[in-house]
Amino acid sequence: MTQSDTDLLFSPYRALDLTDEKGLLCGRILADLGADVIKVERPGGDSARNIGPFYNDIPDPEKSLFWFAYNTNKRGITLNIESLDGQDIFKKLLKTADFVIESFDPSYMDSLGLGYSALSEINPRVIMASITPYGQTGPYRNYKACDLTLQASGGLMYGSGDPDRPPVRISFPQAYFHASVHAASATLIAHHLTQITGEGQHVDVSAQESTWLCIALESYFWPLLQYIQKRGGGVVRRGANYFREVWICKDGEVNFRFLGGAYGRALNNLVTWMEEEGMAGDLAGINYETLDIYKITQEEVDHLEKMIGDFFAGKTKAELQQGAIERHIYLQASNTPEDIVKDEQLASRDFWASIEHPELDVTLTYPGLPFRLSETHPIKRAPLIGEHNIEVYKEELGLSAEKICALKQANII
């Protein structure tokens, strides 16, 4: 169902988004929910516009696919908040805002006189969300970081990769996305309180902590069993045994783990399938709901895995995925980006969004909303540099054309 812009889930609310690549996704979530998110960029455009890949591989601040992906549904203005005039305008805008999202170094906003306590004096209802590598407090708060070092300090990297090579990161940056989704979540929870008390607050999100949560489950084996889950090249340790997680099939890989006990039915289903094709051997006739996979020997695990591996090797990813769905088996194909864009499930759900870019004379295909809402709205492309300056400065703040020209010449907008 499409609704008018005034009646979306979160349309009465406004966010000022001062972030760079560390926090863009947070603002995008608010915008996807219908909030009026104004991306405040420095004059000339945000640094995140220089992050590739670029449309047609032409490096240009108006062609960054990274920028496009994380700024849809936002409006955009330029403003130099380091200048006094810029700060003055920012404070005027602040009076209309419910949220400020920022990702500067911890003391930066304070140094401009725009820290939370200053902002709350102007607008006590405002919620400020700060996304940083290590948070606003603690001995590492001023540490330099990049995605690589955060995947390292967040513990995600240590157990990933092959045993004979160094720990390895996910090749595409991740840490700040984790921080961003947590920031969006906590900001909206704080907003619920603001609706009751009339008072905003400061939300502090550390990318290190947000990343660590991803690996929490495996990490508790250290305090509990005194062993460290090492990188196993697609094999994971559970107690005394090692289990394969990444399997080779005819045309690629699939992820599968066999489980017993209460979750043994999925293995029963797989063995039935193997049996139908004459490949179950001595795995047939066993009820795996009675199997405790943590009590059997590694030899037994290896035997199961040999039989299963032989079965997978003769099937394609698509065949295995299809069979897994029909037979309720815990298996998923390992997709390449190409597999994903061709995926029938995504297509059948109308996941992809076509978004016009008149300036580029092209309609680009985007991943659709991260959540499917029963009340939703079409996705708008990311703003151009200063695209909504006139709309915001003239029509909303009532600045005169002369004043806007003067601000432009002073490099404030």
Add this chain to the structure above:
Amino acid sequence: MRQPLEGVKVLELSTAGVGPFMGWTLAIWGAEVIRIESEKRPCISRVTLVYKDNKPGLNRCYLFPIMNWKKRSFGVNLDHPKGLELVKKLVVWCDIMTASYSPRVIRKWGLHYDEVKKIKPDIIMVQTSMQGTTGPNADSVGFGPMLKALVGFSHLTGWPDRLGTGPQGAYTDFTAPWFGVPALMAGLDYRRRTGKGIFIDLSQYEAGLHFIAPVIMDCLANKRIQNRCGNESTYAAPHGVYRCKGDDRWCAIGVFSDEEWEAFCSTLGHPEWTKEPRFATLRGRKENETELNRLVEEWTVNFTPEEVMEKLQTAGIAASVVADPVDIFDRDTHLKERDFWKVIDHREIGPFTYCRLPPILSKVPLETGPAPCLGEDNDYVCTEILGISDEEFAEMVADGVLECV
């Protein structure tokens, strides 16, 4: 200070990771979360490996409290008509409902949105599953360790000359929940304003793709199929993980600008190789990266990763110990100082240390609470919420409608 979600009532018809993590987030900030559980379908976090004193038992698994503290547990047999009736009463009671059993099972119970909204028209409901509630693959089942492959994380993690290994763990269990929570909270606000409810279909596959959206758009717009690239970056060198003193000890280092390269060389004491013209520019360093990495490691192996990190951080260069669980739990003074660890109680397991939720709210102290045993709150739910008489309660226990372990 009151907790943000005080008075918000949540029914958690969820299992495994994503659903319970959403409920955990709401519970931590003050919502009353009632988790529906059954002995017949025990959550995987109740039956995995690590039990108190190594004695298996549904209330003895240490993994359960991780994402379930501060919740209540209602043990009820949903395959019994009376059990289903009780849960439908809770549907009417709650503001928010999360559902994360497979769509097929949710439909079988008649607890999918089309049915639920008939008895609770303004409910705010999220249903989350591997691949969404519609489409040919709606019945796909699994867990984070499998789904991370479907989303492309396995393909994008590892070495280009080897298999994609993926990041360790149930990765997509951590990419989906916090898309769901903001949508639920916006839904709550929407209902307050309009009186209308909302349904959120959270496909863990689709949500996860937002963590690699530019990679997907590169494929769509430029027909480029990005591949895993170890620890390299196209615009930084050195950019990698380097062996340090100790057993399997490593430090991650990222040098981006010319100034950082200068500071890096200075930290190393300007050894001869750093003066070679082939390393003078980023382009040169990228072209000679294998050799560069070897030389950097000749330096890092002389120090512990902590020493390398401190030396480089002093020079303003991004560097971090590649933290293993011992680092995180025992050595990371930063996390300790930020009060990252909380002692959580549990009736059978006893107190144990778990991490808090990452965000810190400046005006709301985080309050902890125990994790429940299966069915621990049956009495509370039946008496206080559903107004069931003692006789009827006893009858339902005897009939196996209510379960308590």
